[in-house]
Amino acid sequence: MNDTTIACIFDLDGVLVDTAVYHYQAWKKLANSLGFDFTEAQNEQLKGVNRMRSLDMILNWGGVEKTAAEKEELATLKNSWYVDMISKMTVSEVLPGSLQLLTALHTHGIKIALGSASKNSGLILERTQLTHFFDAIVDGNAVTSSKPDPEVFIKGAELLGAAPADCIVFEDAAAGVQAAIAAKMAVVGIGEAVNLPGADQISKDLSAISVDGLIQLVKDKKGKA
Numbered sequence: 001m002n003d004t005t006i007a008c009i010f011d012l013d014g015v016l017v018d019t020a021v022y023h024y025q026a027w028k029k030l031a032n033s034l035g036f037d038f039t040e041a042q043n044e045q046l047k048g049v050n051r052m053r054s055l056d057m058i059l060n061w062g063g064v065e066k067t068a069a070e071k072e073e074l075a076t077l078k079n080s081w082y083v084d085m086i087s088k089m090t091v092s093e094v095l096p097g098s099l100q101l102l103t104a105l106h107t108h109g110i111k112i113a114l115g116s117a118s119k120n121s122g123l124i125l126e127r128t129q130l131t132h133f134f135d136a137i138v139d140g141n142a143v144t145s146s147k148p149d150p151e152v153f154i155k156g157a158e159l160l161g162a163a164p165a166d167c168i169v170f171e172d173a174a175a176g177v178q179a180a181i182a183a184k185m186a187v188v189g190i191g192e193a194v195n196l197p198g199a200d201q202i203s204k205d206l207s208a209i210s211v212d213g214l215i216q217l218v219k220d221k222k223g224k225a
């Protein structure tokens with residue numbers, strides 16, 4: 001076996017593109033329509049959290065109770081506002097280093113998967129012209145359990161035909177880092193170390209990441225195992 005074979009699985013929101021601002025604006029509009037406010041600090045806590053769980057957290061912060069049917073309606077309303085915003089996204093919203101790293105991985109023949117909680121990943125990838133980089137896409141439409149459950153990354157590795165120990169996950173959310181650890185994969189945390197406990201490596205964005213560095217990371221991690 002070639003021990004330098006690696007595969008990469010990317011979270012979408014906050015790693016490849018900056019959509020948090022749109023989630024924030026749409027959730028804030030919803031909270032305000034229900035008579036309470038929603039802060040940027042609260043929005044931070046929703047990173048990597050799926051749509052219905054995010055709504056539950058927001059209603060809880062606002063002290064508002066809704067039936068299951070009402071929650072479905074509210075989530076649909078928020079999503080319609082969010083989709084209006086992301087429909088206007090352009091390549092300029094791809095985060096620093098993303099295009100360079102995806103291109104370098106592609107050039108080296110390294111398989112690439114998406115591992116996202118979002119049910120809107122198809123539209124975002126299309127608007128930002130990233131779709132063609134991916135050999136497999138696993139998003140909120142394809143999983144039954146959300147991060148920190150490892151399902152999204154395990155499915156991604158299976159679709160790539162890669163062993164978990166050969167996979168590197170890129171994540172900006174603590175729940176995503178935990179999911180990658182549970183999947184027994186290497187994980188590069190994107191953001192601040194204090195917010196991403198357990199990550200093998202931390203980077204502020206993808207611009208400092210090299211293919212050689214990733215191969216070394218997998219080798220080192222296997223050496224320690």
Ligand code: BG6
Nearest residue numbers: 013047048049051117118119120
């Ligand atoms: C994650 C975001 O990627 O996707 C969360 O970090 C978001 O904030 C989740 O709630 C679900 O997104 P969507 O597009 O399916 O509502």
Ligand code: MG
Nearest residue numbers: 011013014172
């Ligand atoms: Mg994210």
